Structures are given as structure tokens and as C-alpha cells.
Amino acid sequence: MHSESFWRKDIFSTDHKTIGKQFLFFGIFFLLFGGFQAMLLRWQLAYPGQPVPWWLMGFLYEGTGGIIDPDGFNRLFTMHGTIMIFWAITPILIGAFGNFLIPLQIGARDMAFPTLNMISFWTFFLSGVVLLLSHFLPAGSASGGWTSYPPLSLPGGGIPGLGQAFWTLSVTLMGAATMMGAINYIITVIRLRAPGMTYWRMPLSVWGLWLTSILNAIFVPVIAAGLIMLLLDQLLGTQFFVAGRLAAGGGGDPLLFQHVFWIFGHPEVYILILPVWGIVSDLLAIYSRKPAFGYKVTSICMSTIVVLSSIVWGHHMYTTGMSPLLGKAFMFLTLLISIPSSIFFFNWLGTLWRGSLHFDPPMLYTMSVIWVFGLGGLTGLYNATVTSDIYLHDTMFVVGHFHYTLAASVLFGGFAAIAHWFPRMFGRMLNPLMSKIHFWGTFITLNLVFFNMMVVGYAGQHRRIYNPSEYEFLQPLADMNVFITYAALVLGLFQILYLFNFVWSLVKGKVAETNPWRATTLEWTMDYPIPHGNFGEIPQVYHGPHEYSNPNTDQDWAPQTVEIKSS
Amino acid sequence: MGKIKKLLPGGIWFLDPPKDISLDGYRIDKVIQYTDFVITLYFAIVVIALVFFIWRYNSRKNPKASYDHGNQKKHLIMTVAMGLLVFFSIDVVIETMSFKDLKEAFWNFPKGKDVVRIEVMPQQYAWNFRYAGEDELFGTDDDIVPSQNIMHIPVNTPIVIQLTTYDVIHSFYLPNFRIKQDATPGMVTAMWFQAMETGQYEIACAELCGNSHFKMKGYLTVESEEDFDSWLGSLEPEGTKDELDDWGAEEVEGVPEFWAWAWKELK
Numbered sequence: 125m126h127s128e129s130f131w132r133k134d135i136f137s138t139d140h141k142t143i144g145k146q147f148l149f150f151g152i153f154f155l156l157f158g159g160f161q162a163m164l165l166r167w168q169l170a171y172p173g174q175p176v177p178w179w180l181m182g183f184l185y186e187g188t189g190g191i192i193d194p195d196g197f198n199r200l201f202t203m204h205g206t207i208m209i210f211w212a213i214t215p216i217l218i219g220a221f222g223n224f225l226i227p228l229q230i231g232a233r234d235m236a237f238p239t240l241n242m243i244s245f246w247t248f249f250l251s252g253v254v255l256l257l258s259h260f261l262p263a264g265s266a267s268g269g270w271t272s273y274p275p276l277s278l279p280g281g282g283i284p285g286l287g288q289a290f291w292t293l294s295v296t297l298m299g300a301a302t303m304m305g306a307i308n309y310i311i312t313v314i315r316l317r318a319p320g321m322t323y324w325r326m327p328l329s330v331w332g333l334w335l336t337s338i339l340n341a342i343f344v345p346v347i348a349a350g351l352i353m354l355l356l357d358q359l360l361g362t363q364f365f366v367a368g369r370l371a372a373g374g375g376g377d378p379l380l381f382q383h384v385f386w387i388f389g390h391p392e393v394y395i396l397i398l399p400v401w402g403i404v405s406d407l408l409a410i411y412s413r414k415p416a417f418g419y420k421v422t423s424i425c426m427s428t429i430v431v432l433s434s435i436v437w438g439h440h441m442y443t444t445g446m447s448p449l450l451g452k453a454f455m456f457l458t459l460l461i462s463i464p465s466s467i468f469f470f471n472w473l474g475t476l477w478r479g480s481l482h483f484d485p486p487m488l489y490t491m492s493v494i495w496v497f498g499l500g501g502l503t504g505l506y507n508a509t510v511t512s513d514i515y516l517h518d519t520m521f522v523v524g525h526f527h528y529t530l531a532a533s534v535l536f537g538g539f540a541a542i543a544h545w546f547p548r549m550f551g552r553m554l555n556p557l558m559s560k561i562h563f564w565g566t567f568i569t570l571n572l573v574f575f576n577m578m579v580v581g582y583a584g585q586h587r588r589i590y591n592p593s594e595y596e597f598l599q600p601l602a603d604m605n606v607f608i609t610y611a612a613l614v615l616g617l618f619q620i621l622y623l624f625n626f627v628w629s630l631v632k633g634k635v636a637e638t639n640p641w642r643a644t645t646l647e648w649t650m651d652y653p654i655p656h657g658n659f660g661e662i663p664q665v666y667h668g669p670h671e672y673s674n675p676n677t678d679q680d681w682a683p684q685t686v687e688i689k690s691s
Numbered sequence: 692m693g694k695i696k697k698l699l700p701g702g703i704w705f706l707d708p709p710k711d712i713s714l715d716g717y718r719i720d721k722v723i724q725y726t727d728f729v730i731t732l733y734f735a736i737v738v739i740a741l742v743f744f745i746w747r748y749n750s751r752k753n754p755k756a757s758y759d760h761g762n763q764k765k766h767l768i769m770t771v772a773m774g775l776l777v778f779f780s781i782d783v784v785i786e787t788m789s790f791k792d793l794k795e796a797f798w799n800f801p802k803g804k805d806v807v808r809i810e811v812m813p814q815q816y817a818w819n820f821r822y823a824g825e826d827e828l829f830g831t832d833d834d835i836v837p838s839q840n841i842m843h844i845p846v847n848t849p850i851v852i853q854l855t856t857y858d859v860i861h862s863f864y865l866p867n868f869r870i871k872q873d874a875t876p877g878m879v880t881a882m883w884f885q886a887m888e889t890g891q892y893e894i895a896c897a898e899l900c901g902n903s904h905f906k907m908k909g910y911l912t913v914e915s916e917e918d919f920d921s922w923l924g925s926l927e928p929e930g931t932k933d934e935l936d937d938w939g940a941e942e943v944e945g946v947p948e949f950w951a952w953a954w955k956e957l958k
Contacts, residue, residue, distance in 0.1 A: 282858075367878075368876025412756060414756040448798045462774075476740075480755060481745065502733060511792050514869065580706065583707065584866040586864060590905040591905050597893055673756040
């Protein structure tokens with residue numbers, strides 16, 4: 125073993141485990157940042173135009189007398205959406221767990237391209253810096269929504285300064301980092317599986333992360349092309365997406381951007397959720413002490429959804445005036461997704477059936493994904509249907525729905541993953557009592573927030589409005605908006621507890637045994653700290669990832685490295 | 692489809708949507724109510740299963756899990772059957788309802804004499820409306836353009852609107868009619884609706900269009916045919932007015948292209 129300097133070991137490391145942790149800390153920072161912005165948004169929606177109180181850092185709005193002005197509000201929801209999707213969920217689920225788990229779970233010494241991996245993180249880091257810097261621009265950050273539709277996001281659209289260009293640049297850089305990661309993950313899974321680790325023996329977490337990477341590799345280039353064209357429009361005066369008064373000569377087509385955006389944007393939804401589906405499928409098996417029900421069917425369903433997700437983007441655009449034929453086709457294709465989704469959903473329940481359920485914190489978080497993803501998935505039906513979407517499109521209903529699928533499912537999946545793999549990453553256990561308090565507090569308040577967002581949306585409240593009291597038909601919703609805000613603030617408080625638990629456990633948590641959850645997969649086979657290179661000798665894999673309660677073994681689990689002899 | 696009784700105001704969503712005063716809004720409410728009903732049913736099944744499993748199969752009560760990969764033929768048949776059951780009981784039904792409504796109502800534009808045609812041109816941050824006037828042609832001297840944000844329509848009459856805009860994307864949202872339609876620069880979009888009750892209603896912009904998006908509000912008056920005709924008659928036709936009043940100099944440049952366009956015939 126050669127010794128490495130601090131810079132090579134902890135900063136510009138090429139060890140996938142270190143890079144995974146870097147992504148984790150990076151993602152948690154942005155999760156807190158974006159979460160805080162959500163609190164400010166909720167404050168404004170409950171008490172429009174009233175000064176932000178000191179305990180929500182009212183001093184940030186000193187320039188406007190403590191009040192969030194309409195521009196500030198638009199910046200908040202733009203940055204909240206952008207940050208949560210690209211700089212919080214992406215690095216935590218894909219960056220951190222993709223990096224940490226893939227080589228360990230397939231029995232590889234590292235990623236296929238460790239240096240590319242390091243460059244990927246630092247490109248990601250740079251993109252985050254560009255995004256953060258945009259908050260300090262004299263005219264403020266971007267405020268055209270996370271979708272950044274032109275012509276609003278172009279000069280002449282009415283948003284002053286360079287905020288929109290910084291937004292485009294940072295998301296493009298983020299995309300470059302994601303593409304590097306995606307290529308790396310795909311090749312690693314294809315080339316570096318240990319002997320005996322066939323595709324059908326990979327943990328479902330690896331399946332989810334691998335499928336996500338395939339979607340990333342195909343569709344991030346699409347949005348990157350769109351964003352580069354947008355950037356040219358913003359900075360060099362080209363007119364790819366300009367029409368109307370702002371167009372000189374022929375102009376271009378604003379609708380083209382929407383198509384390009386959603387060709388990426390809909391797969392992006394699955395890019396974010398697929399790792400969670402995989403992780404949930406694995407953890408349900410571990411904490412039920414029972415093999416994952418219908419392992420092959422689950423992975424085939426996830427693969428089917430990957431294919432379907434790429435041909436349904438039009439359901440984001442029913443109200444743009446698309447041709448009836450297209451509208452019908454997109455509706456039909458979208459609804460097809462419910463077949464594979466409900467199949468693997470029933471498989472999750474099948475795993476619990478006749479299991480022996482252990483309600484450790486990771487299991488609590490995992491089981492709550494069944495609840496929130498169930499609600500999120502089912503409420504998607506309203507938006508997939510052309511007619512009900514005509515009413516619900518661009519209302520708070522959509523906001524509540526996608527917070528269930530993305531925010532709630534992905535957060536609980538992330539919490540589950542962190543709680544489960546914390547001992548592998550840091551050698552200590554996350555404090556179970558604090559985790560349980562955090563779980564219940566989050567589960568209850570989160571449902572109060574996101575469900576009631578759908579309620580006010582069904583009652584007509586449209587999205588992205590600074591002050592709902594402008595409209596008479598929204599007056600009856602004022603109390604509900606206040607209620608949602610208080611629920612959201614309590615939800616925020618519980619996340620402070622989580623942060624405390626995370627830091628406290630990092631320093632003072634109970635030192636973990638090698639395999640505290642008695643899991644079968646390869647990442648639990650070596651002592652902490654896992655050395656650079658992971659395995660002393662590349663292991664031989666004998667069976668699938670879920671050999672729990674096999675009658676031919678003495679204990680209720682058999683590591684993948686142990687051959688089971690049938691009696 | 693039987694009528695689904697609502698247990699709560701607003702069904703499972705607690706709060707009522709704005710009052711529906713349109714001819715076809717009930718169709719949208721019906722699709723939503725059917726979806727409410729089936730998703731409640733399926734979600735209830737999931738929750739009951741979860742609660743039962745937690746009670747019956749927790750490790751204290753059931754210390755030994757059964758060894759079952761769920762990979763036998765019967766399991767596959769069962770889960771696929773469940774998937775298909777969901778698809779046929781939810782998706783196929785709402786798809787059929789929705790297609791029927793689109794064919795019969797929302798995409799079935801009314802033709803003929805009794806139709807009132809209106810051109811809508813939103814801008815940051817106001818609504819412009821244009822009525823064709825006597826000659827029923829747009830872009831002529833007898834066009835009638837009310838003050839910004841003011842729209843009147845006769846009750847029990849099909850209204851067809853065409854929209855475009857010259858700055859950024861907006862969306863014409865009528866909560867009391869359950870509909871919205873985007874207005875995008877460079878293209879003309881259309882929708883139609885019919886009011887069944889007179890009264891004052893609100894128009895909102897549903898697509899983010901800038902910092903005053905939230906107060907881009909229009910006022911819709913639904914009135915009797917006679918009241919509507921006398922209101923229209925009381926307004927000065929466009930040709931006799933100084934356009935700069937409404938517009939400001941720079942907007943006038945774009946007039947023929949983005950405003951008062953020749954009515955697009957629908958196929």
C-alpha cells in the first residue's frame with residue numbers, strides 16, 4: 125500500500141467510495157439550501173406580502189423591507205425546483221449511491237474509469253458553484269421557472285440581467301458531469317462484474333442505478349443540445365426559440381424547446397426514481413428476511429418503464445394546442461406505464477407477504493415509499509388524461525403530485541439508503557431513536573403538505589402565483605394555504621433534527637459491526653474501513669442477492685460468496 | 692357509469708372546485724370523480740395490505756420468513772393479472788371517457804351562424820380581446836376591442852376563441868369552465884366553450900409569464916344575448932379609435948401579424 129497525500133486521498137480522490145461521500149455531502153448541502161427556499165415560498169403563499177420573520181432569516185430581504193417581492197418569489201421557486209432536481213436528488217441518489225454501491229455490489233475494485241469519475245464530481249462541483257454565484261448577480265438569479273421556457277427565459281422576455289444565462293450554463297455543466305458518470309456506471313456494470321455475478325444476480329439497486337445511467341446517457345445529451353441553443357439565444361442573439369415581436373426576420377419556434385425539454389424531462393422523472401425503486405426492492409427483502417418477490421419480473425418491469433418513459437413526453441404539453449392525434453397517442457402511451465408499475469408495486473407487497481418484518485429505521489423509510497409512491501403514481505392518472513389535465517395542468521395539483529413522486533418517494537428512498545449504508549460508509553450506526561422520530565415527523569407532515577397541495581390545486585389554485593388572494597375564486601383557500609405552510613415549517617424542523625442526527629452519528633454514533641443488517645450482498649463482506657480497491661481477492665459469486673431464510677442454510681441469510689449446498 | 696356519491700364536499704379533495712357554469716365542464720368533473728373513486732379503492736387495498744402485513748408478519752409474530760422467490764408461474768400470472776386489472780379498470784375506462792369527451796365536446800368545434808368568435812391576445816400582463824363586428828371579419832374597421840382585461844360573452848351560445856401572443860407564453864385559464872389553453876408566440880391556438888349561467892367570473896394566466904404573472908387577471912361577464920348585443924353596440928369600433936390609446940407606439944408595429952389576424956379556418 126502506498127501512502128497518498130491528503131489532496132489525492134480526500135479531495136481529488138479517484139476512489140469511488142470517497143467520490144460517493146463527496147456527492148453525498150454536496151447533495152445534502154443543496155437539499156438544505158433548496159429546502160430553506162421552500163420554506164420562504166410557503167411563507168409568501170400563506171402570508172402574501174408580509175415581512176419574513178427573523179426565524180426564517182428575514183434579514184435576507186432587508187432591501188425590500190423584509191418582504192419577498194414578486195421577482196424574488198419567482199427566483200425562489202425557480203431555484204428551489206432546479207436545485208432540488210439537479211443538485212440535491214441527482215447527487216444523493218445517483219452520485220452518492222451510484223458511486224458507492226455499483227463497484228461494491230458487483231464485486232469490482234473501482235469504477236471502470238476512476239479518473240473520469242473524479243472529473244465528473246469536480247465538474248458537478250463547478251456547476252454548483254456557478255449556480256450559487258448566480259444568486260449574487262446584481263439583477264438576481266434566474267426566475268423563469270425550472271423549465272426555463274423561452275421566450276420568457278430570453279433577453280426581451282422581461283427577466284433582467286444574466287441570471288438566465290447562468291442558469292443555462294450551470295445546468296449544462298451539470299449535464300456534462302452527469303454524462304461522464306452515466307458512461308462510467310454503464311461500462312462498470314457491463315465489464316467489471318465479479319465471476320459468477322450474472323445480470324440476474326445483480327442486486328436490484330444496481331439494476332435501478334444501471335437503468336438510470338442508460339436513460340441519462342441517452343437523454344442528457346438531448347437537453348444539453350437544447351440548452352446550448354438556449355444559451356446561444358440568450359448570449360449571442362440567435363433565434364432558435366424566438367417568435368413573436370422579439371423575432372427579427374423568420375425567428376424560430378418556442379414550442380421546439382418544450383419538446384426538447386420534455387423529451388429529456390419525462391425520462392428525468394424516471395432517472396430520479398429508478399434508483400429508489402431498486403433500493404426499495406432490495407431493502408424490503410433484507411428487512412423482511414425473504415427473497416425479493418418476482419426479482420426477474422421487477423427488473424423486466426423497470427426496463428420496460430425505461431423504454432416507455434422515452435415516448436410519453438407529450439403529456440406535459442396537452443394545453444399547447446397539439447394535434448388531437450398526438451394528444452391521444454401520448455395519453456395512451458402514458459397510461460401503458462401503469463401496467464409495469466403496478467406489477468412491480470404488487471411485487472413489493474409480495475415481498476412483505478409471509479416475511480418476518482424488522483422495523484429498523486431503513487425499513488420504516490422504505491415502507492413509506494410504498495405509501496407515497498402509491499399516492500404519487502395514482503394521482504398521475506389525472507395528469508395523463510387529456511381532459512382532466514386541461515383543468516389540472518399548471519395548478520398546485522400537479523405540484524402536489526410530482527412532489528409525491530419525486531420529493532417524497534426520492535427523499536424517503538434516500539433516507540432509507542443513508543440509514544442502511546451509513547455503517548458501510550462511515551463505520552458507525554445512524555442513531556435509531558432519532559431516526560425513528562425523524563421518520564414519523566417527516567411522514568406525517570410531508571403528507572399534510574403534499575396532499576393538501578393537490579387539494580388546493582383541485583380547488584383551482586394555479587402554480588407559481590405570488591399572491592393567491594388576487595383572485596376571488598381562490599379566497600376560500602386562504603386557510604388551507606396557511607395550514608400547508610405550518611405543516612411545511614414543522615417538516616423543515618424535523619430535517620434539522622435529521623441533520624443533527626447525521627452529524628452526531630458521524631462523530632459519536634455506535635461503532636458498527638461489519639454486517640449489522642445481516643445482508644447478503646458483496647458490500648458487507650469486508651471490514652470497515654473498506655480499503656482502496658475494495659476486495660483483497662475478487663470474490664466468486666454463487667447465487668442471487670436475496671438468499672434469505674433459505675431452508676438449506678443454518679442462519680437466515682447466505683452471502684452471495686457462499687455456496688449453498690442443497691441437502 | 693353510475694353516479695358516484697360524494698361523501699365530502701369536493702370528494703376526496705375536501706375543497707370544492709370553482710362552480711362549473713359551462714356546458715361541458717361536467718365531463719371533466721366526471722372523469723376526475725371516476726378517477727377519485729378507483730384510485731381511492733386501489734390505494735385502500737394497498738394500505739389494508741400494508742397494515743395487515745405489519746400486524747401479521749412482524750418479526751415477533753412471525754420470526755421465520757417463508758422462503759419464496761415469487762418466481763413461479765402462478766406468481767407471474769397473479770401479478771400480471773393485477774397489472775392488467777389496474778389497466779383495464781382505471782386506464783381503459785378513463786381513456787374511453789376522455790376520448791369520447793374530446794370527440795364530442797372539447798375538440799368538436801361548433802360551426803355555423805350562432806357562434807361568437809373572439810380573438811384573444813395576452814401580453815405581459817394583460818388580456819386583449821377582439822370581436823369581429825358586423826362584417827364578421829377580423830382586421831377590419833368595424834372590429835370591436837374592449838378595454839384590456841374585459842371580456843363579455845352571451846350565455847347559452849358557443850364561444851370560439853383563437854389565441855396568440857407577441858411576447859412570452861401565456862395560458863388562458865377559465866376555472867369556472869374547467870379549461871385552459873396556451874397562447875404561444877408564432878402560432879395560433881384555439882378552444883371553445885359555452886356558458887350556462889350569467890354572472891361575473893375570473894380569467895387567470897396559468898403559464899408563468901414574468902414577475903406580474905400573478906395579477907394577470909381578466910374579468911369575464913356572462914350575460915343574456917340582449918345585454919351582450921347592447922354592450923357590444925355601446926363600444927366604439929376599432930377603426931374610429933386612435934390605436935395608440937390602447938397600445939403604445941412600439942406595439943403598433945406588430946399589429947397585422949400578432950393581432951387582428953384573419954380567422955384561421957379549423958379543419
